[in-house]
Amino acid sequence: MYFLTALVCALVSGLLWFLFRKRTQLHLEVLTITFGAATLMWLVDVIYTAAEGEAPLTFTPLDGQIALFTVLGGLFLWLLVAFILNNREKKTA
Amino acid sequence: MACFVVSAAAAIGVGAAKYIVKHHEKKMALKGEEPKEYKFGSDVKWSKKLGYLEMALWGGSAVLAIEHLLHGEVSFVPPFLTAAGEGPEAVSEMLTEMGTVGVTMLAAIVTAWAIGVLIVDFFKFKKHKAQQAPEAK
Numbered sequence: 001m002y003f004l005t006a007l008v009c010a011l012v013s014g015l016l017w018f019l020f021r022k023r024t025q026l027h028l029e030v031l032t033i034t035f036g037a038a039t040l041m042w043l044v045d046v047i048y049t050a051a052e053g054e055a056p057l058t059f060t061p062l063d064g065q066i067a068l069f070t071v072l073g074g075l076f077l078w079l080l081v082a083f084i085l086n087n088r089e090k091k092t093a
Numbered sequence: 094m095a096c097f098v099v100s101a102a103a104a105i106g107v108g109a110a111k112y113i114v115k116h117h118e119k120k121m122a123l124k125g126e127e128p129k130e131y132k133f134g135s136d137v138k139w140s141k142k143l144g145y146l147e148m149a150l151w152g153g154s155a156v157l158a159i160e161h162l163l164h165g166e167v168s169f170v171p172p173f174l175t176a177a178g179e180g181p182e183a184v185s186e187m188l189t190e191m192g193t194v195g196v197t198m199l200a201a202i203v204t205a206w207a208i209g210v211l212i213v214d215f216f217k218f219k220k221h222k223a224q225q226a227p228e229a230k
Contacts, residue, residue: 037156
């Protein structure tokens with residue numbers, strides 16, 4: 001479930017990055033790259049799980065909790081990195 | 094079990110490489126030894142390209158670390174990796190997973206990054222050629 005959530009987040013953030021590409025201060029590339037990388041990593045995990053003969057995608061309450069926390073974690077990381085990068089740009093300007 | 098550790102370790106290496114490249118680029122710029130003629134891929138600096146790879150590796154590892162934390166495979170107290178305190182069999186299983194799933198994850202991210210860098214360089218090169226064509230006429 002969290003693989004699908006990360007995939008949706010990567011697509012949405014990628015679309016937002018494209019739409020707001022001129023507003024560089026938003027640093028939406030951080031969000032897109034983070035969720036894109038997580039999607040790719042979970043895709044590998046899904047392939048290995050399927051190769052072992054187990055169910056690759058599960059929809060348990062714990063999976064929902066993980067999906068929620070990973071989205072929140074990704075958003076927090078984006079805010080933190082964007083804050084740092086914007087401050088660094090202000091200092092060098 | 095701890096497959097994200099491989100990507101996190103690689104991120105540290107890429108971060109170090111990025112700083113070395115950045116230092117070299119600064120040195121070249123100060124000496125005025127920057128390449129004057131346009132070359133394929135010279136539009137975007139290598140330190141920036143490596144920065145994107147570092148971001149992907151850290152971002153992916155951080156998100157996967159949250160998942161592992163909620164699955165109880167990682168903890169905040171030593172030895173941090175739950176399998177490390179469960180005996181040699183669990184450690185062996187963990188290392189096998191890191192060697193297979195973890196390395197494949199790293200390879201997937203590096204491949205995606207390399208493809209992305211090639212695509213961006215190609216479009217920048219095409220744009221440069223298109224700008225040069227009317228000047229030549």
